Amino acid sequence: MDFLGRVRHLLFSCVLINGILVTFQAKEEVLLDMKATGGELGWLTWSPNQGDRSGWEVTQRTLNGSQFYTYSICNVEEREQDNWLRTTFIQRRPSVSQVFVELQFIVRDCNSFDGASLTCKETFNLYSSDADADVGTAFRKGQFRKVATVAPDEITKKNDMRINTETKVVQSLSQKGFYLAFQDIGACIALLSVRVYYKACPATTKSLASFPETVAGGLNQQLKKVSGKCVDNAYSEDLPHIYCTAEGEWVVPVGQCQCDAGFEEVEDACQECQPGFFKAEASRDKCEPCPANTQSQDSRSLFCVCMDGFYRALTDPVTGPCSGLPSAPRGLVATPNSLTPGKLLLSWQPPEDTGGRSDITYSVECHRWEGSQHLPCGEKIRYDPANTGLLDTKVSVSELDPYLNYTFTVEVHSGVSMFPSQPMPHSFKPQSSATLNTSLHYTDPPKITSMRLVERDSTSLSLSWDVFPRPRVQSQPIRYELAYRKKDNKIDVTTYVVLKLEKNSVQISDLSPGTAYLVKVQALGDDGNQGVSSLEEQFETLSEGQLNKTAVILAGVVAGVVTLLILIVIVFLHRRNRNTHTRQGPEDTYFSSPEQLKPLKTYVDPHTYEDPNVAVLKFATEIHPSHISKQKVIGAGEFGEVYRGSLKAPGKKEVAVAIKTLKPGYTEKQRQDFLSEASIMGQFSHQNIIRLEGVVTKFKHAMIVTEFMENGALDRYLRDHDGEFSSHQLVGMLRGIAAGMKYLSEMSYVHRDLAARNILVNTALECKVSDFGLSRVLEDEPEGTYTTSGGKIPIRWTAPEAIAYRKFTSASDVWSFGIVMWEVMAFGERPYWDMSNHEVMKAINEAFRLPAPMDCPSAVYQLMLQCWLQDRAKRPRFGDIVSLLDKLLRSPDSLKTIADFDPRVSIRLPSTSGSDGSPFRSVSEWLESIKMSQYSENFTRAGVVTMDQVLQMKNEDIKNIGVRLPGHLKRIAYSILGLKDQTSTLSVFAV
Template sequence: HHTHEPFILCFFFQWEVVQKTLNGSQLYTYSICNVGEREQDNWLRTTFIQRRPSASRVFVELQFIVRDCNSFGASSLTCKETFNLFSSESDADVGTTFRKGQFKKVATIAPDEITGKKELRINTETRVVENLSLKGFYLAIQDIGACVALLSLRVYYKICPATIQSLASFPETVAGGENQALREVSGECVENAISEGLPRIYCTVDGEWVVPVGQCQCKPGYEETEDACKECLPGFFKAEASSGKCEPCPANTQGLDTGALFCPCMDGFYRAPTDPPTGPCSGLPSAPRDLVATTSHLSVGKLLLSWRPPEHTGGRTDITYSIECLRCEGPVCQSCGEKIRYEPANVGLTLTKVTVSELDAHLNYTFTVEAHSGVSAFASQAMPQAHKLPLTNPPKITSMRLVKQNPTSLSLSWEVSPKPRVQARPIRYELTYRKKDDNLDVTTYTVLILEKNSVQIPDLSPGTAYLFRVQALGSDGSPGGSSIEEQYETLSEGHLAHNNTAVISGAAIGGAVMLLIVVIVLFLHRRSVLFFFLNEQLKPLKTYVDPHTYEDPNIAVLKFATEIHPSHITKQKVIGAGEFGEVYRGILKVPGRKEVAVAVKTLKPGYTEKQRQDFLSEASIMGQFAHQNIIRLEGVVTKFKHAMIVTEYMENGALDRYLRDHDGEFSAYQLVGMMRGIAAGMKYLSDMSYVHRDLAARNILVNNTLECKVSDFGLSRVLEDDPEGTYTTSGGKIPIRWTAPEAIAYRKFTSASDVWSFGIVMWEVMAFGERPYWDMSNHEVMKAINEAFRLPAPMDCPSAVYQLMLQCWLQDRSKRPRFGDIVSLLDKLLRSPESLKAIADFDPRVSIRLPSTSGSDGPPFRCVPEWLESIKMSQYGENFTCAGIVSMDQVMQMKNEDIKNIGVRLPGHLKRIAYSILGLKDQTSTLIL
């Protein structure tokens, strides 16, 4: 996924090209080692690197060696063990012109391994340069007093390579940046493939394709072979566009050409009009055998004809028989005419016998029995052997009747004559209806095309008369005879209420008696009953049921979720991509309800049944919850091709990103209010015996009133009995930074482990979405927790809030507070805002940077850019430089007004910089905030 740009390095000030021998190989490096001199500022710049227009994000990989400052002895007082990476954009090559002010800092580069006196240790570090927009750029290395050798500098960007997925071809695409994490790419179906919609896919920032949408399928006559569509071989066919393979020609057919849509019949074999074109062909039946006529002396003029079925049926089962009678007088024979009677009939017989009566005495009769099948008509007609349905006249509608009526719906059925026989496709009916309205200029007609002779019509107005007309359609879509126009009326709502009066009256009487009993009990036992009611009011009325305990998961979906018709959902735009497909913002308009904004999770095409069940299981979980701080499930779509989960729409998205975008804009009181909402939702889940297992700020959604709601209920299903589930699930790794130690080590997931996670969420909220444990690896996090390390208090965090966090992170899970206790404590803090004024101790050297491992007690930062980067305020580096503040001593003399004067205006940024300066100064500092 890497594309490299060639360049060379230009050196300015002090850098030297040095030849070294490493592992027996000669190599050249750029080196500098002025560790004994003060105020070093040495630069090494690349030549102009042209940028591909769509590559706005590039990666810089550096290989380098840094000497241990301790190895220089007394001369190491000013020695550094880091250097800086800078970048500068330009639309043209400026040659050797070099101005430091045009460069902005990308990162401070620190070695993982420091080289001592004996063994060389090579470090490799990669950094990202974002938001490039001009024609090219320069990179520069700044040395501020280290002994460093640069072995290589590699620049590349990531691409999603050209690919073919689901028979759709997608071009090579440059991966987007952080502001475009998913880049949508449209593709084209490969040759001889088609798709209902435009195939699309997403390119991630890591150069990987995800979530293909819109599957291409091979055209009729073609099958999929290695990402291409190949013609069916002779002797094979494919009738429809699908992902299936070509099928062998059925019996009595022949396939002589490639790319066949169907196989024509062999000579002497035929398909009936009702046979599918993909089925076998049939021959004509042979003659019936052993025709016998039996007379009775008791019944004059009557005989019984019987025979055996034909020896060969032609491969068909729809064999019928017809009887032809000739009456002969001498040499002259003529048809017996209508005088003769047959029981049960003389045509269309399925039995092998018939009774003939009303015969005249002393005459010769000749009876011929002929066998027929669905292809017999082809014996005397030169018709093409390709399957064609003849155009038939549709039957006429003889009557219409009302089956059921409600205030908002009517059920109708109708009779047809003659009744249709079984055929390849059912007769279709056109039903037209309208309100009975004298003002015909504004009358609205509704037309339905139906394949059944019955229908239920919903969404009607109560107490309203409607006029209905129905007609049958022929096989070519032509209308048949219409019925008379019938009028039916929906019930009024008052009528329905009248029918329920007795029930309501009975309920009212029962309720009055119950109320009287309650009043008496309250009078006698006021305290105990009041306590009972208060507790019952707070306790959910049901317990969570795991949908995976159902033998058929589809039953769980139907039990806990409401089915929505897809016509009620309007998808507007993609707002994300989940494990199973795209997530849309949309509108839900259910008849009789107000239109609401919703989030629509979709299931991508080509899913397996297990994926569909996993996808819908989240809806089975959400459907059991009803709380204002739990994301609300609107319903599901399961009975149609494209499954969907529909939830309420949260305008401000995920909590962590929302807080990062509004850093410093909320007071501690507002942040505690957000925590209280999350805790209330978790208390509800805990009371229902539900363990979330993935509680984190990224799984909390925020609406436009800043109300927080718990979401994402997909993780719990994976870890129940899976011995490997401690670290790996279908959704990726367990979130180590948010998970309690006993859950990581022993899979002990309980409400107490959710409480630990809630403590991490509190920290995220107070730190405005900062990543817990910063850049520490998962292994380092687990090791630190086991050694009793806990996250320090975020900047400006109330002491009471931080103490609650520490209670949530107690090693012994039995000593952690319950969610009910947490809600009570947060309520108490919100009722007494003055309790939030006492601020917990804040040390920026610990809470913003990784803990130092050097053992040095000296200043934590060697220069202003390094300090600004550590508190994630590097964008103000130029402000400090222009104001002449270039040393940490000058920074520590700054006051609040000084910070404002250099151009820091945002309250959150102002506070972050000011508190960091306060942490750097002595505890007796008089800095006024």
């Protein structure tokens, strides 16, 4: 038996062993299986000299009643072999662009053939060809493209048969079907098995979202994004999706679904809450048992209702327990104040039953008895600390009338006191108030507390005095006895004139001019008893000369007041005129002097408040959530998601807004940090600073609501519109940013994170500064800084002194503005490209500065370099920057002079090298390195498939393949220029 016959014999005995070795974990869909066909394969064989040799031969065997076929060839002694074996037409599913070809074969060792070692080969080739229809027996090898050279891992030596298994990948399938072909070039081969299959991710349910079976992507699409849908009774704000790998495995689920309110997750499904349980909102949480004093008799309950006689306050969460009405306070007593007439202390004990609540307060109500009338005490009664909202079980009551009866009622309140009292079990009905009747009796007349002169002339004195306690309007009038006499040094003779009065004032007439009188007053009781007399006080009538002198003085005072008013008006007008002439316009200076006027308003750091919530309420407007409508998620911040929505405040028209939310499960510190940004924004009012509409703080979900900027972040917007704006438009954007920063610096405020990603753009291309999360206030001194011992720093945008010493000033913001200028003129390019942070810091310290972007005006680049001066004192101020940009905008010709541009530096190309220094292996790799991979298909369709062809392209060639945007056209053209320069290097420091 020859070698080929022995191979066929041994193959037949090895098939079973080899058949159990192959296993697959991913789901595989087989398109062709040579072993499982069981009949004539009908594969086409072809050789250039069909008459000499037939090429590949097919052998049929029977195994366990099934037909088994193999193909073999062994023309090792003949030169220039070119023997082809082509499969039948293999149908392709529309979504399959890549298939796997598993081969089992035997290759004979060439050394085992005598005299044939020079012509013998130990490999064969695998080819493929796309086709829209079966071409039958027509065969043209020019239509096939090579997939791989197949080489054995183990070579068969004589009787020692070794079966090899190799899997190759056929990619870029796009037509209705395809053929596979095997080319022999002079080897001794036996092809045992050919199995063609593709991989798919099986249909699955993950995180309450179902995903369909999905064909795995090819090598050019390692991860295929697949959208799913939530299972029944589940919800997700974002469409859930997952990724299918090229190996047919699901990875990285995104956008978890949550069971609706009233449902809980049970084994990848949402099951309704059972009676006695509830779930208030959509979440991944389980249903909870009903809280105290509540019940739920139905399934799918969103909350549990209160039992009879129990209630929830309006501010109580619907998920909380219910509580009953409090009982009445106990032991109400009144204790008079022995030192202060007309004052007493009310005290009581708390209620025995608070109804299960802790928000207990008390109120006091007073009534007085006048005969048979029961009247309110009125506003003249004083309570300390108050008569409502009392937390303590006592209150001081003063300004009470003597000899009157009073009724005091103390009522207990809680959050549910507004609800009517309902019968409780065992017919118990709580009472919420306690009543006390009391009166104040005084046996002594009131005391005179003070006496004063009301008016006087040469013959009369008008006097009045106060008494304690004060008489009430409804009480009996107090009678007084007044005695006065001339002041006389003769103590042994004292004569008083006594007057009986029924009011606390008197006019004494018929007195002598220029004479001193001593006066005293005492009150009289109802029984005629006299009270304590006041001390004698001296009052003097006017003399005739004093009357004339008084008139002269009064006239002089009037004249002086008129003169003073005239002088004030003259000084005011003079100062206003001087300020008008000396005010300096923004265009009158380039670098201003350090002495500048402070703004009228200065920023207040909310972190200085002991309670950050106070700062929020002071600087931000509270918005009710019902006035806000969320529409679409547009991003995610540090604390939660960001929505586009609308705000419809009462009496105002509806406006579009951006809504920042606080993610569930936050800590109190996270909430305070979240709202601190609103406390900062609320202090600013400028057209180039993002406007705060308000906040939501008094409800469960905290929110910050700002104006909506339609075009989003500046860096992304510029990247999406690369090359579409003129230099004049870009400078206009920079002018707006500089104006906003000038306003902030005049507020004594430093931003610390100024970057294009933190600038927002509206439809009018108006730029506004945003994101105040890293911001801090400057101190009052001119060199004021914010110094921190830690925290993240955006290295690429931060001044060297801020990186080295954590020293942040408006000058460090100016450095950051220079980087923003570079980002804008480079249409959103990443500063310092792919350099690491360490490389960036080292380069800056070695005096490297970013080169001019492509087509950047020279004047703009020179301003960037001024912003990047090492000495911060020499950098321009934002007022200077605004003035210079205004000049450039007013003189468009000043923007025509373009700064020098070096593509080797600006595009960061390593000549014709990849990231590892070796030549680019493909056009797609080169395009990806310059971030222009979206044009890969354009180059392929144009037949530009090698780097040599790329180097021959001119601007017209680039346009002809479909590159139209000016910015993209320049990027590709400058990249080719850099590729041609063989001296270019990867490191920017060599330039």
